[in-house]
Amino acid sequence: MYAAQIADLAQLLTTAPETPEGFARRFGLPVRERDIPKQHDLLLPGAKPNVAHLLLAGHACRSRMLRDGRRQITAILIPGDICDPEAILAHRTEYTVNTLTRCTVGEIPLAQIATLDHHDLTANLGHRLRREAAIAREWIVSLGRRVGIERMAHLLCELRWRLSAVGLAPQDSFEMRITQSDFADALGLTAVHVNRVLKGLRDSRLIHLHGGRLTVLDRPRLEKLAQFDPTYLENWANPA
Amino acid sequence: MYAAQIADLAQLLTTAPETPEGFARRFGLPVRERDIPKQHDLLLPGAKPNVAHLLLAGHACRSRMLRDGRRQITAILIPGDICDPEAILAHRTEYTVNTLTRCTVGEIPLAQIATLDHHDLTANLGHRLRREAAIAREWIVSLGRRVGIERMAHLLCELRWRLSAVGLAPQDSFEMRITQSDFADALGLTAVHVNRVLKGLRDSRLIHLHGGRLTVLDRPRLEKLAQFDPTYLENWANPA
DNA sequence: CGTAATTTTGACGAAATTCAACAGTTGTGG
């Protein structure tokens, strides 16, 4: 009975998230809204959550810490992303999720999700997981073969694209309150070097960054510098 | 009718691949064996293959090339791995797959796979894809936050673990005919630096490398240097 | 409005790259 509804979940890949009430009305799934402060843990590795976490507002990340304090962010989450998609299937998280800014997350009970049509559910989640895998591959390319400024440029291109896809980047401008230190942990650089790299992009008149809002001033030139090819983000319009 | 058989496909995650005849007998799937020379393309991005490629022998990789010739390997494939798991679900490859050594691949017609129980198939493929995603996350950590020698140590720990899991690394020793230049493209380093890093590991008596065979001499110390935590590879024993 | 967090800048150092030359290995055809 939920089959037609959950199939529409695909829509969440291409539209901005909404209020829990609207979500519940559209998809027949109860969502409990919760606000989390910035720089807080949302999930720990090995957790067995009984709710799925849908990011409604703010920016979060998956990250891993080495014993000596070095930290690497493995994914940046934006509104519309599910923080722990594999936990829904495997009932166990693999990583830490923490907030980068103040976040609003929607909690959907796994018991509710289990009542959905299994075929549609795995199709939708598989879809998201393949998309995330494609993004991870491109991060590997960035970290391995792009120099600092190209790496930053590529991440900004990716974020602009993804935010734009959910309607959160009008006029190539979007809210970006992530700390330079967090950018560093995502890009495999130091905070100091991130600062220099951002200055380079500003001096080249490629971006404008002020008051937590980032504007891409010259998208073609930024994408050329980053060698950004959005193919890996496209072709995900709808699950089979 | 194939349900029980394909469920056993999980076994391929934990046993060495075998001859096409044995495979066909065990799983009821026809496999055409094919030999590919080293450094050859096996799949190109955007291809719509009508067979799935199971690596039976040798080493291959997924890779991406930037316009200026820089190349990054995003995954190393060993016997038992499926080269293009998402192509089975999405009917479209996202990346290039090329051989690093001479390879034997088993080709399984997608039409045959389509006859299998859908639930078991997605469970098995989802399983593989989640495992690969976990490996990709750890590569991101390596490329972002480990220095050269740690990066190489970590990759060798990963390969030893995975090869051991399919019975191809007795006494912590395994065949490794991958070029230093290919190691470089996997680790985000230059071939020259890979050479120095390998010399460092040899001089520290952590590994022995001769005649295409790599032996881990001091596994605890190598894993400590790499901060290798195999959790991300474990817990994949069987799909749900 | 004051304190903490973050950003910015400079000087210096370490990790990795580039360039170049040479040695060793592998593969091939005569």
Added chain:
DNA sequence: CCACAACTGTTGAATTTCGTCAAAATTACG
């Protein structure tokens, strides 16, 4: 089976990219 060519591995010196340390300027926040 040898000779040769092509590829792969090894090493040194100079250079670049990025990191570390430190301090000042700016911004965010209770």
